[in-house]
Amino acid sequence: MDIAVLIKQVPDTYSERKLREQDWTLDRDAADAVLDEIDSRGVETALQLTEAKGGEVTVVTMGPDRATETLRKALAMGAHKAVHVLDDGLAGSDALQTSAALAAAIRTLSVDLVIAGNESTDGRTGSVPSMLAERLGLPQVTSVRTLEIDGTTLRAERVHDGGYSEVTASLPAVVSVIEKINEPRYPNFKGIMAAKKKPVSTLGIGDLGLDPSTTGLANAASQVLDGAARPPRTAGEKVADDGSGGTKVAEFLAAARLI
Amino acid sequence: MAEVLVLVDHHDGVVRKVTAELLTAAARLGTPAAVVVGKPGTVESLAAELGALGAAIVYAAESDDAAGFLITPQVAGLAAAAAAATPAAILVPATVDGREISGRLAVRLNSGLLADAVDVESIDGEVVATQSVFGGEYTVRYRVTTGVPIISIRPNAVEAAPTAASPQVVPVQITIDPAISATVIADHPEPIGDRPELGAASVVVSGGRGVGSADNFHVVEELADSLGGAVGASRAAVDSGYYPPQFQVGQTGTTVSPQVYIALGISGAIQHRAGMQTSKTIIAVNKDSEAPIFEIADFGVVGDLFTVAPLLTGAVKARKS
Ligand SMILES: Cc1cc2nc3c(=O)[nH]c(=O)nc-3n(C[C@H](O)[C@H](O)[C@H](O)COP(=O)(O)OP(=O)(O)OC[C@H]3O[C@@H](n4cnc5c(N)ncnc54)[C@H](O)[C@@H]3O)c2cc1C
Numbered sequence: 001m002d003i004a005v006l007i008k009q010v011p012d013t014y015s016e017r018k019l020r021e022q023d024w025t026l027d028r029d030a031a032d033a034v035l036d037e038i039d040s041r042g043v044e045t046a047l048q049l050t051e052a053k054g055g056e057v058t059v060v061t062m063g064p065d066r067a068t069e070t071l072r073k074a075l076a077m078g079a080h081k082a083v084h085v086l087d088d089g090l091a092g093s094d095a096l097q098t099s100a101a102l103a104a105a106i107r108t109l110s111v112d113l114v115i116a117g118n119e120s121t122d123g124r125t126g127s128v129p130s131m132l133a134e135r136l137g138l139p140q141v142t143s144v145r146t147l148e149i150d151g152t153t154l155r156a157e158r159v160h161d162g163g164y165s166e167v168t169a170s171l172p173a174v175v176s177v178i179e180k181i182n183e184p185r186y187p188n189f190k191g192i193m194a195a196k197k198k199p200v201s202t203l204g205i206g207d208l209g210l211d212p213s214t215t216g217l218a219n220a221a222s223q224v225l226d227g228a229a230r231p232p233r234t235a236g237e238k239v240a241d242d243g244s245g246g247t248k249v250a251e252f253l254a255a256a257r258l259i
Numbered sequence: 260m261a262e263v264l265v266l267v268d269h270h271d272g273v274v275r276k277v278t279a280e281l282l283t284a285a286a287r288l289g290t291p292a293a294v295v296v297g298k299p300g301t302v303e304s305l306a307a308e309l310g311a312l313g314a315a316i317v318y319a320a321e322s323d324d325a326a327g328f329l330i331t332p333q334v335a336g337l338a339a340a341a342a343a344a345t346p347a348a349i350l351v352p353a354t355v356d357g358r359e360i361s362g363r364l365a366v367r368l369n370s371g372l373l374a375d376a377v378d379v380e381s382i383d384g385e386v387v388a389t390q391s392v393f394g395g396e397y398t399v400r401y402r403v404t405t406g407v408p409i410i411s412i413r414p415n416a417v418e419a420a421p422t423a424a425s426p427q428v429v430p431v432q433i434t435i436d437p438a439i440s441a442t443v444i445a446d447h448p449e450p451i452g453d454r455p456e457l458g459a460a461s462v463v464v465s466g467g468r469g470v471g472s473a474d475n476f477h478v479v480e481e482l483a484d485s486l487g488g489a490v491g492a493s494r495a496a497v498d499s500g501y502y503p504p505q506f507q508v509g510q511t512g513t514t515v516s517p518q519v520y521i522a523l524g525i526s527g528a529i530q531h532r533a534g535m536q537t538s539k540t541i542i543a544v545n546k547d548s549e550a551p552i553f554e555i556a557d558f559g560v561v562g563d564l565f566t567v568a569p570l571l572t573g574a575v576k577a578r579k580s
Pocket of ligand 1: 013037038121466467468469470492493494495496507508509510511512523524525526527528529530531534544545546547550562563564565
C-alpha cells in the first residue's frame, strides 16, 4: 500500500519562539527550524505499515526553500520520495488555503492512505487533516493512538476529550496520529546517505492548478488585527528546604489568601 | 440581530459545560442559536436546558445515523442550520471533535476558521477572536474575511453567564454520506473521578519524572485533594507510565491557567511551561536549585518533594480544620 505523509517544518519548541511585531506572523529567524516531532511519528507509522505490507511512502510538505531539510530528514528515516509544495505565492497561507494546496498535491499521487500529525506545534489549529479529508472526499480517522490495516479496512483507537473510541473506515482515508502512537526512529548514517539520492519533486501554484487569486496572505480567509506580547514572568522567592519547606509554602499561600 | 450558531456538545443526554460557555460567547455577537445533532428525540430532552443556558433558537438536526458516524453528522447539521439561518458566526468547542468538525465545515462553507480562541467580541459589527499563541507568550486578535466566521473556542476560556430564553425549535434535514465517514464501533468514556476537571480547576498539582514511579504519585494526589485541586503530570511522567496521558500538561497536553499551580519534581522544560505559565501563582519543588521551573515560580523550594509535599499537605489540612 502506498502512503502519503504530511510533514511540516516548525520553529524548534526547545528555543524561544517569536512573532514579528510588525504583522504578528511567525518570526522564522528567531528559532531553529526542525521537522515537527509529531510528523516524525507520522513518518514512523507509515514506515511500519509499508515494512509490513509493502508499498511506498511519499512525504509531502508545503513551505519555503529550507523546508527541503525536513523532507531530507524524513527520507533519511526511510521514506521513498518527497513532494515539496513551493511557491512564493503561497506564503502566508492560512489553514484553509494550505489544505487546498496539499489536497492538490495529494491528487497528483495515487495513495491508499494519507497520514498527518494531529496538530502542529506552531499553528496548533489541528484542522488541516479534516479539511484535507473534506477536499479529497475521504473519511477521516483522527487523533489515533493505534492504527491497523486489514485489506482495505482501517481500524484505530481514536483519543478524544472524554476517553477513546474504536473507529473503522475504508481506504483510502485520512488519518492523524497523536504523540503517544510510537517513538520515531532516528535516521542512521546509511539512511542519511541514501536520502541524498531519493527523488524530491517540486510543485508550484501552476502545477497544482490553483487559482493565484485565491492563494497567499493577501487572499487568506482570516487576517490578523493586532497582537501583544505577554510581559515576562519573573522568579519570586526561592528557599532551600531545611525541613520546614512544606510549612513555608503553606505560609506563602495563606499570606496570598490562596488557602 | 443575526443568529450565532453554537454546536451543542452532548453525550448520553447530558449537555457538556462548554456549551454554556459558547452560548454566553454567542450572546455577545448576536442571537444565540443552539444546533443539536443527534438521534431522533434528542432535542426534546435537551431543549429546555439549552433555553436555560441562553439559546433563543434550537436547530434540531436529528437522524438515525447521527450517532454511528464520526464528525460528518455534526458538519452536516451545522451546514444545514447555516443555510437556514445565515448566521453572523458559528461557534464550536475547541475539543478534538470540535476542531475537526470546524475544519471540514470551513471547507464546505468556504469560510475562514479561527481555531482555539480564548475570547470573542464584536467590534463595529465584526466578529473578532483572540488566540493565545506559543503557550500564552502572545495574544493575537484575528478576523475572518471570507464567508461566515467559524470559531472554535477553548473550553473554560469564557465564563458562562446565561440569560435564559424560551427557545423555538426548528427542525433541519441532514444527510450523512457514509462514503466520507468513519464509523464508531465502540466508545470508551473515561470514568469521571471525584477531582475537578484539569482544564477548569482553580488549583493544579502536577508531578514529573522526579516522582519516580506510579506508586509514588499518591503524594501528588494527596496534596491535590487537600487543596480541592486537579492532578496533572509532565510528559516525562506520562511517558514513564506514572500517570495516564489525559493528565499531561503542556505544549501537547492540556493548557491550564489555575489560581495556583504546584510543580513537584518537574524541571520546567519550555514545552511544559507552554501549558502552565499563565497560571496566577506558581509553586515549584525541585531538588535541583538550577531547574528552569524556578525562573517562573513565585515561590520555590529546593528540596525533596517527598519531604516537602507531605508536610504541605498536612499544613493545608491543619488550616482547614
Ligand atoms: C514537541 C514536544 C512537545 C512536548 N510536550 C510536552 C508537554 O506537553 N508536557 C511536558 O511536560 N513536556 C513536554 N515535552 C517534553 C519536555 O521537553 C520535557 O522532556 C519534559 O517536560 C520533562 O519532564 P519532567 O520535568 O518531569 O522531567 P525531567 O526534565 O527529567 O525533570 C525531572 C526533575 O525532577 C527533579 N527531581 C528528581 N527527583 C526529585 C525529588 N525527589 N524531589 C524533587 N525534585 C526531584 C529533578 O531535579 C528534575 O528537575 C515536549 C517535548 C517536545 C519535543
